Amino acid sequence: MKKMLAFLFGLCLLCAPLPASASEGVTINVYNWGEYIANGTDGSMDVNAEFTRRTGINVNYTTFDSNESLYSKLAGGGADYDIIIPSDYMVSKLISEGRLAPLDFENIPNFQYIDKQFQNPSYDPENLYSVPYTWGVVGIFYNTDYVEEVTSWDALWDSRYAGKILTFDNPRDAFAIAQFRLGLDVNSTNPDDWEEAAQLLKGQKPLVQAYVMDQIFDKMESGEAWLAPYYSGDAAILVDNSDTIAFAVPEEGTNFFVDAICIPATSQHKAEAEAYINFLCEPEISGANMDYVGYSTPETAAKEYLDPEVADSPLHYPSGEVVAKAQVFVNLPQEVSSLVDKLWAEVKMGGPGESAVLIAIILGFLAVYIAIILYKRRKRKREME
Known part of the structure; x- marks a missing residue:
């Protein structure tokens, strides 16, 4: 037709x-x-x-x-x-x-x-x-062969689907999911609200296979992933092309976008x-x-x-x-946007604790490298004398 x-x-x-x-x-x-x-x-x-x-x-x-x-x-x-x-x-x-x-x-x-x-x-x-x-609106695509009927954002934190969950590779959409799950305003200017959402996303990280955008098509169609939030307009591509992929808008509410x-x-x-x-x-x-x-x-x-x-x-x-239950994103004040970018980096890196460990390891290697260089210089100087 x-x-x-x-x-x-x-x-x-x-x-x-x-x-x-x-x-x-x-x-x-x-x-x-x-x-x-x-x-x-x-x-x-x-x-x-x-x-x-x-x-x-x-x-x-x-x-x-x-x-x-x-x-x-x-x-x-x-x-x-x-x-x-x-x-x-x-x-x-x-x-x-x-x-x-x-x-x-x-x-x-x-x-x-x-x-x-x-x-x-x-x-x-x-x-x-x-x-x-x-x-359109944002919802969850899920593989009905492996995932029970989805009605809530909770599904993206369900440990039964660990390693088969995808999520957005951009901070605004990813944080919104956590905010809807927590009952928070997606346009909040309260730093505590964004910190709370970040903690929820950090807790989700061990379950996430990958942070993606358009890659969800291949991953969902191949069965490599079973759950993925994305935009409703793509329902036609994924749902119409598969007998096992369904789409649901969670009951807590979602993002209405233009x-x-x-x-x-x-x-x-x-x-x-x-x-x-x-x-x-x-x-x-x-x-x-x-x-x-x-x-x-x-x-x-x-x-x-x-x-x-x-x-x-x-x-x-x-x-x-x-x-009626959806929220529209608005531009955030610069200080809030900067905080969101910082928290998003922590989410993807595993949080400030893991980041600090990584920095400490790098500094340790740097210190050893400098020590070796100084030792070789002193040794060369003694040999010349």
């Missing part, structure tokens, strides 16, 4: 007249999450190719695997992107640091199709810098980038794109172009009850 819809839609696109473009031959650099755009496989539309066909604007498309790696590229100053798609809290961080260009919505008339509930969001309250791309399209302040092709945003907001394009990607569209008008099984699926469009 999905492939047939995509095929018919593709035929309509091929018959559409091509408008003249003053930007023909220009190349825009697009930086997006992995597995996050329809690319022509499995009967889907190739979104970037269709954009080029319509406008003459070429797309140089690369991917990242976390908001933090995206930020590192931008903050490092070596990146030259025209389009980026960060998550809500990262959008607000980039706005606060002056790293995003205000959008000219005269060039984005299809913004009219974005549902009101996604306009003027908390991370961009005046809607000056971003346009919603997708939304990924949004933005233009870096350093963009050299802003008008062309706005044309790309406008293209992605066309209901037909958004529908065909999300039909492949599996994430939820912020445009009700686009759902008309989705496979009905997707449009009606609670995996893609969770119930109001699930959404």
Whole structure:
């Protein structure tokens, strides 16, 4: 069904007249999450190719695997992107640091199709810098051959599954899981709350096989791992491709996220980038794109172009009850962000105690090395005398 819809839609696109473009031959650099755009496989539309066909604007498309790696590229100053798609809290961080260009919505008339509930969001309250791309929630994928039905985040601390548990390789998502389990605010500014969550994550570490992002696909599909938290939009990829993988949103609550399209302040092709945003907001394009990607569209008008099984699926469009118990990330104050980074390093290294032991060992080897060098120098000096 999905492939047939995509095929018919593709035929309509091929018959559409091509408008003249003053930007023909220009190349825009697009930086997006992995597995996050329809690319022509499995009967889907190739979104970037269709954009080029319509406008003459070429797309140089690369991917990242976390908001933090995206930020590192931008903050490092070596990146030259025209389009980026960060998550809500990262959008607000980039706005606060002056790293995003205000959008000219005269060039984005299809913004009219974005549902009101996604306009003027908390991370961009005046809607000056971003346009919603997708939304979703975080849940747990689990292998039903080995894992009992999952209803709680507790499953990721269950010693019966030691060595078969994956978790996020980024601090915000990983800490949120611990915070939901503890009943804490995921946007807390109280250092004690983050310390408490860090202690819970340190206790989980011996059970964790690996800290990963997109690697969960291979590890879960192969049976190498049995449990992994990830984003609901990927349920289509994992659940539909396996008879043994299920997805559940834990009862304690979860993260409700929005990924949004933005233009870096350093963009050299802003008008062309706005044309790309406008293209992605066309209901037909958004529908065909999300039909492949599996994430939820912020445009009700686009759902008309989705496979009905997707449009009606609670995996893609969770119930109001699930959404009501979810929390949205906001940008944290710098002092809290610094504390989170420090605690995350401790979690992955095994805590400050193990870190101190490692440092002591390194210093010990260094002291022995220096002593050997000094001994050889004194010996050489005596021989010369």
